Each structure stands twice: as C-alpha cells, then as structure tokens.
Amino acid sequence: MEYSKNDLHSQKTGGAFLELPTICIPVYKEIIKEMSEVIKDVRVRDVFYSLLTGSDAQTVSRRTGIAPRNLAYMYKKGIREVYSEWKSYSEWKRELANAYVRCRNYKSLLLSPQDISRQNFRNVIIAVRDQDIPSEYVDLLVTPLGKLGINFRVLRALRKYNIYLLEDLLRFIKYNGFDALRTMSGMGVKSVEQLYEKLKDKNILENKETCTLFRYLFV
Structure with missing residues (x-):
C-alpha cells in the first residue's frame, strides 16, 4: 500500500480533530x-x-469501497493484531543488545591458540551451550560505566584498555581476577578498592570473585 503524506493536524478522525505539532508528524507517521x-x-x-494518520471514515470508505460499518470492524482487527505482534523500540533495542553480548561471547571462543594458552583457567568457565540472557541482565551489561557513578579518574584509566561498558569490565575481571585491575596504568590500590565498593553497593559483585553476571560471559 502507498502511505499518505497528508498533514495530521488538518484532518478529522472519527469526528474529532487530531492535532499534533508539525515537527512530531513525520515521527508519528513512521511509528x-x-x-x-x-x-x-x-x-x-x-x-x-x-x-x-488522519483520514476520516467516509474518505477511506469511498477510496477502498468498504462500507463504513465494516471499517470499524477492520480497524479493531488491525489493533488486535498490532497489539499482539508489534514490538516497541525498547524491545528491539534490548534484543539487539542481547545479540551484541552473545556475539562477544562467540568471539571469545574463537581466540587463537596463542591467546588461549595465556588464559587463567581458574577464573574462566567456557559455556559449551548457548543460553538466553534475561532482559534485566542485558540492560545491566550494556550500561556505560559512566552511568554507575564511578570516579572519573578510574573511568579514564579503564578507557585506556577499551573498557567502556559494565560488560567490558566484568569480562576483564572474570578473565584476569579483580586484583589485576591494580596493574593498570592510573589504577592505584585506593582506586581499585573504591571501584570494588561501588560495584558491591550496586549489587553487581558479591565479592571479588563472584558475580551473577559471570555465567552469561564466556571469557
């Protein structure tokens, strides 16, 4: 079907005017x-x-040849179908984030033999079967570290090692152990302890070796 370009603010819908700010109309119509x-x-x-999108029932009836009394039935049918099938932007965004985390997991399993030989297997559990990540954990994993109230000096030090998201930080901790953060340039003992307290206060870490989210990160 062809989608109309009519202005919504000048059309009638069911006998009542539907008014939207002009700037909102393109976004509304895309939705x-x-x-x-x-x-x-x-x-x-x-x-x-x-x-x-603003066409009145009589206009639609004349254009489609559908009796007005049947338009209401078809409209309600469309609403029911959309309600059961349509995913909002937030749901698509969460699914994309889920796919991103899982893609990073698969990538970690394709490490070269040279990299694998250097892994600390005390802290690494290789998951041989894929598993779904609960949506609330996906949201947490893709959270930028800057939104967790972490000290800017610590953030700057972590970014030197391409650690921007909580997922990045937890992968590093799971792979190397929490205390390995002290070896980073710009990360002193005090900074590491402050970071630990912050993650523990937010219930992200139970202790330096235990985190609920570790099970969803391969390495």
Missing part, C-alpha cells in the same frame, strides 16, 4: 507505518494506517 507492517491482510493494514 504508525512500522506498526502497520505487522498486519498481514493488506486491506486491514490500509484501513488501520489511514484512520490513524
């Missing part, structure tokens, strides 16, 4: 378009999109 794509029946999709 409705995305929602419409999950509707399988082309005519139901057309009715759903047209009515939600």
Whole structure:
C-alpha cells in the first residue's frame, strides 16, 4: 500500500480533530507505518494506517469501497493484531543488545591458540551451550560505566584498555581476577578498592570473585 503524506493536524478522525505539532508528524507517521507492517491482510493494514494518520471514515470508505460499518470492524482487527505482534523500540533495542553480548561471547571462543594458552583457567568457565540472557541482565551489561557513578579518574584509566561498558569490565575481571585491575596504568590500590565498593553497593559483585553476571560471559 502507498502511505499518505497528508498533514495530521488538518484532518478529522472519527469526528474529532487530531492535532499534533508539525515537527512530531513525520515521527508519528513512521511509528504508525512500522506498526502497520505487522498486519498481514493488506486491506486491514490500509484501513488501520489511514484512520490513524488522519483520514476520516467516509474518505477511506469511498477510496477502498468498504462500507463504513465494516471499517470499524477492520480497524479493531488491525489493533488486535498490532497489539499482539508489534514490538516497541525498547524491545528491539534490548534484543539487539542481547545479540551484541552473545556475539562477544562467540568471539571469545574463537581466540587463537596463542591467546588461549595465556588464559587463567581458574577464573574462566567456557559455556559449551548457548543460553538466553534475561532482559534485566542485558540492560545491566550494556550500561556505560559512566552511568554507575564511578570516579572519573578510574573511568579514564579503564578507557585506556577499551573498557567502556559494565560488560567490558566484568569480562576483564572474570578473565584476569579483580586484583589485576591494580596493574593498570592510573589504577592505584585506593582506586581499585573504591571501584570494588561501588560495584558491591550496586549489587553487581558479591565479592571479588563472584558475580551473577559471570555465567552469561564466556571469557
């Protein structure tokens, strides 16, 4: 179907004016378009999109040849289908973050033999079977360290080692052990202890060797 370019602020919907700030209209129409794509029946999709983007029932009826009394039924059918099938942006973002973490896990299993020989296997558990990561843990793993209230000096030191997300930090800790952070340039004993207290206060670490999230990170 062709998506209309009509202005929403000048159209009627069900006898009432639908007014949106002009700057919001393109975004609104893109959202409705995305929602419409999950509707399988082309005519139901057309009715759903047209009515939600400002076309009145009589105009849609004349254009499609569908009796007005049937438009309401088709519109409700479209709403039910969208409600059960459409995923919001936040859900897609979470799934993408989940895929990102799992991709990093797979990458870690493809280390060269030279790298594998240097691993500290006391702290590394290789998961041979993939597992889903709970959404709340995905959100936590992809959290930038700057949002955890960590001291800027510590953040700057970690970034020198490409550690930007909580996931990056936990991989390092699981691979090397927590105390290995002291060997980093710019990370003194006091900084490391402050970081430990911060992670423990936020219930990310139970102790220096135990973290619920470790099970979802291969190495």
